[in-house]
Structures are given as C-alpha cells and as structure tokens.
Amino acid sequence: MSRTLGELSVLLQARLVGDPAIEIDSIASIASAQPGDLIFIDDPRRLTEAEASQASAILAAEFATTSSKPLLIAAHPRQAFARAANWLTEAASPSPSIHSTAIIHATAQLDPTVTVEEGAIIRSNVHIAANTTIGAGSVLGPNVTIGRDCHIYPSVTIYPGTTLGDRVILHAGAVLGSDGFGYVRDTATGRYERFPQIGRLVLEDDVEIGANSTIDRGALDETRICRGTKIDNLVHIGHNVKIGEDVVIAAQTGLSGSSTVGNQVIIGGQVGIADHVRIEEGAILGAQSGIPSKKVIRGKGIVFWGTPARPIKDYLKDLATLARLSKEK
Numbered sequence: 001m002s003r004t005l006g007e008l009s010v011l012l013q014a015r016l017v018g019d020p021a022i023e024i025d026s027i028a029s030i031a032s033a034q035p036g037d038l039i040f041i042d043d044p045r046r047l048t049e050a051e052a053s054q055a056s057a058i059l060a061a062e063f064a065t066t067s068s069k070p071l072l073i074a075a076h077p078r079q080a081f082a083r084a085a086n087w088l089t090e091a092a093s094p095s096p097s098i099h100s101t102a103i104i105h106a107t108a109q110l111d112p113t114v115t116v117e118e119g120a121i122i123r124s125n126v127h128i129a130a131n132t133t134i135g136a137g138s139v140l141g142p143n144v145t146i147g148r149d150c151h152i153y154p155s156v157t158i159y160p161g162t163t164l165g166d167r168v169i170l171h172a173g174a175v176l177g178s179d180g181f182g183y184v185r186d187t188a189t190g191r192y193e194r195f196p197q198i199g200r201l202v203l204e205d206d207v208e209i210g211a212n213s214t215i216d217r218g219a220l221d222e223t224r225i226c227r228g229t230k231i232d233n234l235v236h237i238g239h240n241v242k243i244g245e246d247v248v249i250a251a252q253t254g255l256s257g258s259s260t261v262g263n264q265v266i267i268g269g270q271v272g273i274a275d276h277v278r279i280e281e282g283a284i285l286g287a288q289s290g291i292p293s294k295k296v297i298r299g300k301g302i303v304f305w306g307t308p309a310r311p312i313k314d315y316l317k318d319l320a321t322l323a324r325l326s327k328e329k
Contacts, residue, residue, distance in 0.1 A: 002036070003088060005057055009072055011087055012080040014059070018070025022056055027085045030055070038072075040081035059084065096131075117154070135172070147205070159217060165205035171233070173212040177201040180216040180223075180239025180257060195219060197239065204228075210235060210251070219257070232269070244281070256293075272307075285309060 006020030025036035030046070033039050033055035040059040041050050047067065050058045057070040059077050074080035095115075098104070102116040108126040116122065117136040126140050129148035134140070138152050141160035146152070150168045158164075159177030170176070182195035199218020203225045209215070210233035217223055219239045225231070226244050232251040237243070241255050244263035253271045255261070262281035267273075271285050274293040279285070282300030290307030291297060297304055303312040 005070055005072065008038070008084055008087075012059075012072060012074055012083060014072040014074040014080055016070070016072055017065075017067070018057065022070055024056060024084075024088070026088060027081065028055065038081070038084060040077045042077050099136075102134075111148075123160075129166070141177070153211075159201070162201045162203075162217070164203045165207070165227070167206045168203050169208040171209060171211040171213075174209045175214045176203070176209070177217045178214060180219050182219050182239060182257070199223065199239065201225075204245075207231075213237075216241075216257075226263075238275075250287070286312065 002023040002025050004020060005016055005018065005022045005024060008024060009016040009020070023036065024038045028034065028037040028039055030039050030050050030053045033053045035054055035056055037055045038057050038059055039050055039053060039055040041047060042061060044063040047060070047064055051068045055069065057072060058064065058067060059072045059074060059081050061075070061077050062073060064071055064073065096113045098116045099118045101118050102120045104116065104122045105124045107124045108122045110128045111130040113130045114128050115133040117134060119137045120134045121139045122134065123140060124142045126144045128146045131148055132146055132150040134152045135154035135156060137154050138156040140158045143161045144158050146164045147166035147168065149166055150164055152170045153172040155173050156170045157175045162177040179197035182197060183192040184195050185192055197217060197219050199221045201215060201217045201223045204227040206228045207225050208230045210231055212233055213231055213235040215223060215225065215237040216239040221240060223237065223239055224242045228245050229243050229247040231249045234251050235249055236254045238255055238257040240258040243261045244265065246264045247261055249267040250269035252269055253267055255273045256275040258275055259273050259277040261279045264282050265279050266284045268285055268287035268289065270288045273291045276294045277291045278296045280296065280298045283297050284303045286303055286305035289305055289309040292308050295308065297309065299311065304310060305312045306315040
C-alpha cells in the first residue's frame with residue numbers, strides 16, 4: 001500500500017520540502033531505486049548521486065536544504081529510514097486466516113486476527129493475542145503464551161510453557177525453551193545423569209531472535225530476555241541466563257548457563273561467555289572475545305577484546321609488546 005510524503009513526514013516528524021501528495025511504495029538503495037521508492041543519505045557528498053537516481057524522494061539530514069527531488073529532512077535519517085521501511089511493510093500485512101492444514105488443539109485460544117500458515121501445529125492451552133502470525137511448519141507446545149503483533153517465521157519450535165511478549169519476532173528455525181545442558185557426574189561410575197530442566201523461558205516485548213538461534217529454558221527457575229533485545233542468527237543462550245534491555249548480540253555467540261548481561265550491552269560475533277559471568281550495563285565485547293567463568297566485565301562504553309577479554313587499550317598494548325619482543329629475537 002502506497003503512502004504519501006505528507007503522511008511519512010508526520011510519522012517521521014520530518015520536515016517536507018516538496019509535494020506532499022507524492023506517493024511512496026517502498027524503500028531502496030540509491031543504486032537500485034525506482035520511481036515510487038524512498039532513499040536516504042547521511043553524507044552530504046552523496047546528495048548529487050541521490051538526485052541522479054530514479055527514486056521519488058530523498059530522506060536526508062539538515063545539510064540537504066534544496067534538491068531537484070522532494071526531501072524529507074530528519075535529525076537522524078538512518079533511524080527515520082528504518083521507521084519508514086517498517087511502516088510501509090506493516091501497511092502491506094496480509095489478512096488474518098487459518099490454513100486448512102494447520103493443526104490447532106481444541107483448548108488453544110487464538111484471537112480472531114491471528115494468522116496461522118500451512119502445517120503449523122498449536123497444542124493444548126496455547127494463547128495467542130491479536131495480529132500475530134504463526135509461520136508454516138512451526139510447532140507451539142502446550143501452555144505457550146504469545147502476545148500481540150508477533151511474527152513467528154516458518155519452522156520455529158517453541159517448547160511448552162514459554163512466554164512471549166508483544167511485537168516479538170522469531171526468525172526461521174529458532175528453537176525456544178529447549179532443555180538446558182545440565183548434567184551431574186556420578187563420581188563412582190563416571191557416568192552423567194541429567195539435572196532437572198523444569199524452568200521456563202520468557203521473552204519480553206520487542207525482542208527479535210535470529211534464524212536457527214536456540215534459547216534454553218531455566219533449569220529450576222527461568223531464562224529471561226528483556227525488552228528490546230535483538231539477537232542475531234546462530235546464537236546459543238544457555239539455561240538460567242538473564243539478558244537485559246536493548247542488548248545486541250551478533251551471530252555465533254554462545255552464553256553459558258547462569259550468566260547475566262546488563263542493559264544496552266553490545267556483544268560482537270563469535271563471543272564465548274562461560275558460566276556465571278556478569279556483563280554490566282553498556283559494556284561492549286568485540287568479536288571472538290572470550291570471558292572465563294565467574295568473570296565480571298564492567299565499564300559502560302568500554303570495548304573489551306581478546307581471550308580473556310580486557311579493555312581494548314590493554315589488549316592492543318599487549319599485542320604491541322609481543323610484536324616488539326618477536327622482533328628483538
């Protein structure tokens with residue numbers, strides 16, 4: 001569904017320079033833009049290139065006072081562009097429907113606006129709120145609760161008792177609420193016995209989980225992912241982990257059991273976090289960092305790197321020392 005520049009300017013709280021009646025169908029890059037597309041620039045050196053594109057309008061910062069194309073002027077054009085893209089996508093949402101091949105238990109409670117795609121399985125006592133979509137082939141175990149405006153992509157598995165808040169996004173292949181990796185070793189025989197994994201998993205509002213990521217339920221209590229956290233593809237989160245608000249975790253990272261991550265932490269790709277670690281608010285872990293068991297990482301806005309992870313200044317100093325010593329040999 002098209003939206004006018006006038007509507008977009010109100011949504012984005014952006015100043016409009018040009019015809020408010022011009023219709024925008026989608027967003028695009030400068031290189032691939034077609035008529036009806038909105039593009040953005042945050043570098044004044046790209047304004048000429050943007051004007052030469054086929055886009056119908058440009059979203060830019062205050063540096064773009066005049067242009068041969070209509071302009072939307074925003075304080076933060078990249079953020080405004082993301083919001084415009086989400087709004088245009090939401091406008092094209094399909095009408096709610098239950099596919100004939102879906103299997104839904106008689107005790108499940110689905111709002112009339114819920115969409116369930118081909119082959120999805122919804123078991124007993126599941127509750128799904130308004131405007132949520134369950135993708136093809138997904139399986140929701142008993143007593144799962146899902147909030148409103150969620151999007152569950154195909155082939156997602158949600159184990160029994162898991163709770164999702166509103167506006168949660170689960171990408172294809174994600175597994176939520178599986179048993180944690182917990183065993184007790186018999187000192188006499190050397191064999192391992194399973195430790196109970198009877199806790200639960202809670203995802204709060206506005207959480208997004210990437211494709212093929214896995215999050216374990218708590219052993220006896222709960223695993224919790226707090227509001228606004230975004231988790232990339234192929235991430236594993238162990239049992240009893242608590243992740244704070246607005247955390248960002250990149251691909252192939254692993255968090256061991258009973259670790260705690262504070263609000264607004266940034267974790268790069270392939271980071272390994274051992275058990276009972278505490279990452280305090282605002283810390284930044286660089287890619288491939290390693291955090292030993294029971295370590296505390298503290299320092300808002302400080303980048304930590306290496307194994308064991310330490311402030312990047314110390315890490316780079318150590319590298320320089322090693323380089324100097326190798327030359328002296």
